[in-house]
Amino acid sequence: MQIESNLPSTIDVEARLDQIAKRYKSAGGVGSNVLNVIGGSAEGLIDKLPSPVRRNLESATVKALGQAMKAATSTRSMVPDQKSWLNQAVSAAMGAAGGAGGLPTALAELPVTTTLLLRVIQGVAVEHGFDAHAENVQFDCVQVFSAAGPLSEDDGADLAFLSARVALSGPAMQAVIAKVAPRLALVLGQKLAAQAVPVLGAVAGAATNYAYTSYYQDMAHVHFGLRSLAIEADIPQEELVARLRQKMGRTPSKI
Numbered sequence: 001m002q003i004e005s006n007l008p009s010t011i012d013v014e015a016r017l018d019q020i021a022k023r024y025k026s027a028g029g030v031g032s033n034v035l036n037v038i039g040g041s042a043e044g045l046i047d048k049l050p051s052p053v054r055r056n057l058e059s060a061t062v063k064a065l066g067q068a069m070k071a072a073t074s075t076r077s078m079v080p081d082q083k084s085w086l087n088q089a090v091s092a093a094m095g096a097a098g099g100a101g102g103l104p105t106a107l108a109e110l111p112v113t114t115t116l117l118l119r120v121i122q123g124v125a126v127e128h129g130f131d132a133h134a135e136n137v138q139f140d141c142v143q144v145f146s147a148a149g150p151l152s153e154d155d156g157a158d159l160a161f162l163s164a165r166v167a168l169s170g171p172a173m174q175a176v177i178a179k180v181a182p183r184l185a186l187v188l189g190q191k192l193a194a195q196a197v198p199v200l201g202a203v204a205g206a207a208t209n210y211a212y213t214s215y216y217q218d219m220a221h222v223h224f225g226l227r228s229l230a231i232e233a234d235i236p237q238e239e240l241v242a243r244l245r246q247k248m249g250r251t252p253s254k255i
Contacts, residue, residue, distance in 0.1 A: 011233045017240065020225050021247045027218035030211040031150035034194060034204070041250045045151070045193035046186065053103070054189065060110070065142065066117040074124055076132060081123035084217055085088040091116055091213040092206040097196035099205020106195040106205065113209060117211060117216050118142075124220035128228045139176050144223050146180045147189030150215035151194070161219075162226060164243045 046054065082090075091113060098109030105192040121141045122132040130137045146161040193213060195205040226244070 010070065011229070013229065013233050013235065013240075016225070016229050017244055017247055020222050020229075021244055023218050023225075024222050024244075024248065027215050027222070028148075028150055028152060030214045031152070034151060034207045034211045045190040048193045048196070049189060050103070053107070053192070057189050058181055058185040060107075061188055062181045064111040064114045064188075065145070065181060065184070066174075068118045069138065069142065069173060069177075071115045072118040073133065073138065075119070076122070079119075081119070081126060084120075087116065087123075087217070088213045088220050090100055091209040094203035095195065095207070095209025096202040097205070099200070099208070100202040101220050103192065103196040105118065106192050109205075110192065114188075117145075119149060120213060120217050121145075123221040124217060125224050128221075128224040130224060130227070135172065138179050140223060140227070141220075142173070142176050142180055144216060144220050145187075146183045147216070147219040150189065150211040151187070151190045155237070162223060162237075162244070 049057075082113070094109055094113055094116065098106045098113070118141060121144050125137050125141060126132050130140075132141070143161060191208050194208045195201075198205045226237055226240050229235070230240055
């Protein structure tokens with residue numbers, strides 16, 4: 001007779017952290033392919049945008065994020081989460097359409113793509129056992145956008161977004177968006193500049209959107225993978241982030 005044990009299964013924390021570290025390190029790989037396509041580097045992309053666009057980038061990002069959160073959450077009851085390959089394919093098609101007409105169409109496509117990216121992040125949260133409608137989970141979904149970005153040249157060295165916490169005041173979601181927007185504005189500015197590359201247009205737009213979708217999907221897996229591990233193993237997330245830094249050879253940074 002076999003007796004079933006009611007003892008909890010042992011969680012291999014180190015193995016899970018190894019998987020998360022591997023995912024983090026590989027997240028920006030597609031972005032380098034985009035830079036090869038457009039024949040440049042991420043460093044000077046923002047400077048290629050017209051000055052009026054640069055000046056209004058942060059306010060446009062705040063608006064896009066606000067619209068995206070409402071749209072992404074409201075569509076969850078109507079449109080189920082999709083497979084990662086389908087999200088990437090849809091995003092690439094949207095990027096191609098946005099890039100085909102240069103900067104004007106890329107700007108028009110920006111809030112739509114932001115909504116898709118947020119839905120992808122929400123889908124990953126659900127995959128890790130979280131409720132995408134819960135307020136704190138929605139905060140975390142937006143927080144994922146403060147990662148370095150797929151065209152960053154720091155090979156994913158920035159781990160600050162994993163342990164950053166927003167001091168909420170006033171309407172909570174607006175506070176989170178205001179905190180994340182300056183960082184995301186730079187990342188989205190790189191996207192717009194890449195899509196507006198003369199001649200390449202649709203090709204650059206498709207490649208850029210594919211890279212952004214892949215990147216934020218991976219960052220969401222890192223973020224919510226750490227959150228779920230902290231709950232399952234009963235270890236503070238700050239400690240797990242510190243251990244992840246060690247595995248990736250990073251020194252602690254001030255948040």
